[in-house]
Amino acid sequence: EVQQTLTEEEILNESEQAFNERMEWWREAKFGLFIHWGPYAVPAGVHDGQEIEGIGEWIMDRAEIPVSEYEEYARQFNPEQYDAEEWVKIAKDAGMKYIIITSKHHDGFGLWDSEVSDYDAVDFAAIEQDLLADLKKAADKHDIKLGFYYSIMDWHHPNAQAPHYPDYNTDEKSNPNFDQYVENYMKPQLKELVEKYDPAVLWFDGEWIPEWTHEHGVETYTWLRQMKPDLIINNRVDVGRQGMQGMNEEGGEFVGDFGTPEQEILESTREFDWEACMTMNDTWGYKKNDDNWKSAETLIHNLVDIASKGGNYLLNVGPTAEGLIPQASVDRLAKMGDWMEVNSEAIYETERLQHSFKEGENIRYTKQKGDSVFYGILLEQPGETISFSVLRPDEGSEVKLLGYDEPLKWEFGEDEGLALQVPDEVRENTDFGPAWVFKVQG
Ligand code: FHN
Structure with missing residues (x-):
């Protein structure tokens, strides 16, 4: 050029x-x-x-x-x-x-x-x-x-x-x-x-x-x-x-x-x-x-x-x-x-999300450039549920953990935001870490 x-x-x-x-x-x-x-x-x-x-x-x-x-x-x-x-x-x-x-x-x-x-x-x-x-x-x-x-x-x-x-x-x-x-x-x-x-x-x-x-x-x-x-x-x-x-x-x-x-x-x-x-x-x-x-x-x-x-x-x-x-x-x-x-x-x-995570939280967020695809990233081994306070999936959309095929069960509440259920096999297997990426359309 x-x-x-x-x-x-x-x-x-x-x-x-x-x-x-x-x-x-x-x-x-x-x-x-x-x-x-x-x-x-x-x-x-x-x-x-x-x-x-x-x-x-x-x-x-x-x-x-x-x-x-x-x-x-x-x-x-x-x-x-x-x-x-x-x-x-x-x-x-x-x-x-x-x-x-x-x-x-x-x-x-x-x-x-x-x-x-x-x-x-x-x-x-x-x-x-x-x-x-x-x-x-x-x-x-x-x-x-x-x-x-x-x-x-x-x-x-x-x-x-x-x-x-x-x-x-x-x-x-x-x-x-x-x-x-x-x-x-x-x-x-x-x-x-x-x-x-x-x-x-x-x-x-x-x-x-x-x-x-x-x-x-x-x-x-x-x-x-x-x-x-x-x-x-x-x-x-x-x-x-x-x-x-x-x-x-x-x-x-x-x-x-x-x-x-x-x-x-x-x-x-x-x-x-x-x-x-x-x-x-x-x-x-x-x-x-x-x-x-x-x-x-x-x-x-x-x-x-x-x-x-x-x-x-x-x-x-x-x-x-x-x-x-x-x-x-x-x-x-x-x-x-x-x-x-x-x-x-x-x-x-990806793009930065301003003011997305709270001080001391082991969670970070990124967003696909231009698209409304968001990632909630957990920096510690997950427990039975996880909440991502700033994510709100579109109605009916799938929430997935990258590297894991099955979509996850989720609920949304105005206060706690997105609450995810973490399957046992994910919790018991460190291979998904050391940073667990949850993908959300919304
Ligand atoms: O003095 C250098 C140092 O050796 C190294 O190269 C780093 C890399 O950013 N920069 C300097 C200090 O600012």
Whole structure:
């Protein structure tokens, strides 16, 4: 399809209709895979024999590793077992519709062969394959959208974040020329990523450094959308994000298409689109000794909770330096896939219902886009009856539990709403869980 070039004015004053069209696939998708992958997977949380606390991809900062020493890890990065198609299949089988991978994290290392940098997989780590091209090819083949995370902060570039360059042990700043980094390095890199791999999303991060301003954000956002009008860009391209809650400061005029809560789920629905990015254990980048895994049940509940509030769930994996997604992650994603196989109609292409569930209630609701098909989702093993206070089936309509053939007996009362009778075989069988989806026409 031919895309028309947009003027700056058109981009900054986009109509609601144009915005809705651009966001459509993303809003319908609901569930994506986040991949944090880079040289930090080599130490995998342990530097000089010492376990380094905190998230794995921050090891350079946390352990105060000088650039030249960290570069050794980058040289050792050798993903011999990387199989892009396998990764895409893992995501697809989990029910995910898109993937966001770190093209460059804060450590500055690029996963593709960048023309403006030698600090990348091909030039520096001598990896012959184009890692991102492989992923793009596999994603296209399996109809999965691919987007790139890109860190504005860069601990390797002398003009980007001085305190990290070249050595933590000095206080000396190298008088960084940040705008040169932006013009001669960051923007050319972004242009390469857009032109070579045609990403569906650009996912910025590291925008909190003092050098990055609202003007940089607006300039970068409009410049990218002129290059690719249907590109979706997160709010971290600008400076409106409020801490880990990730939504923009109220009333501010910020660019960016969606908010980015991090490791948390909003308490209620929002007008502004949002995507909660979360880890399965306590790190984004691979750490060999982090075994604090969330259960598949928790992850499925998170997906339901987020979808019911109109958000997307971007769930992270941190592959090893050899290129393997940790088995614990693979197992959990497979369980999510089993659940999605039966229940995904209550997730994809659904809309939020405002003020639907009560605080502390183990119930969530979603609604099919455009249709009057509603889902009441129970997040705990059902008892003999269940009430869904906001659902009212049409007279004579069938109420069903997804995955169970027989329609359920129901009554409607003005006070308690819809009361369902749960058959014994459903109550006694945990296979319908860990989130029980009741479908109602009404
Ligand atoms: O510092 C990063 C962190 O390493 C990770 O990439 C997360 C993912 O959203 N974002 C940052 C902190 O906001």
